[in-house]
């Protein structure tokens with residue numbers, strides 16, 4: 121809590137920006153996300169959404185501004201330090217160890233949290249086996265959260281598409297994070313899979329007190345699940361508000377549909 125009795129936001133971005141040559145891919149990006157809050161990040165293609173994720177995960181270093189995780193300044197940190205601090209993400213293109221089993225994928229993500237030391241690993245000491253058993257137990261619990269119980273021994277690449285996306289979420293949860301960045305998690309899912317995903321996202325927010333920043337093109341999902349929505353266009357923020365406010369915002373409608381006179385001009 122701060123002096124004013126206001127909780128420190130889990131994520132705070134202030135005037136965050138990056139320039140590639142002459143292009144300001146993201147400019148003056150401000151955002152606060154509270155604990156367990158789910159914020160949507162939307163905008164037309166090329167608006168800068170993925171670049172925001174790349175900035176927050178240390179893939180790109182901001183050329184302007186700052187961002188904080190629970191009050192700790194994160195500028196200049198590498199991706200692994202950012203994951204350790206508690207920010208995890210999933211990708212537009214699924215990134216799993218496709219030839220490894222489902223459970224080993226989760227255990228590999230958990231390994232950053234545990235170390236039994238080389239000697240214990242090489243000689244398979246009792247300490248090694250004890251930790252292995254604990255890892256397996258916890259990995260199974262996480263797989264249960266994303267509705268993948270019973271699929272522990274499947275080769276990850278053989279899972280149906282929607283289940284691979286859920287496995288990615290389990291891997292992110294395994295890093296023990298506070299902020300989860302989801303990049304188009306419903307892409308390629310059918311309505312039933314999307315509904316199940318929605319339930320899982322809400323469950324992990326509430327049970328694990330995790331905050332979520334979500335990039336998603338499926339507007340019905342965004343409108344249904346997000347508490348607030350940030351809209352980007354050409355790298356700048358054009359609106360921020362509740363789903364209802366965003367759905368009725370003229371600038372947002374224009375960004376998605378084009379201005380009326382432009383439509384007439386090209387007709």
Ligand SMILES: Nc1ncnc2c1ncn2[C@@H]1O[C@H](COP(=O)(O)OP(=O)(O)OP(=O)(O)O)[C@@H](O)[C@H]1O
Nearest residue numbers: 140143144145163164165166167168169170171172
């Ligand atoms: N490494 C880079 N070098 C140069 N330009 C880049 C780089 N990364 C992104 N850009 C540019 O920055 C802009 C924003 O791209 P970004 O991928 O963040 O958009 P987006 O909103 O995620 O789009 P989409 O919905 O299509 O995924 C685009 O014009 C893109 O070409």
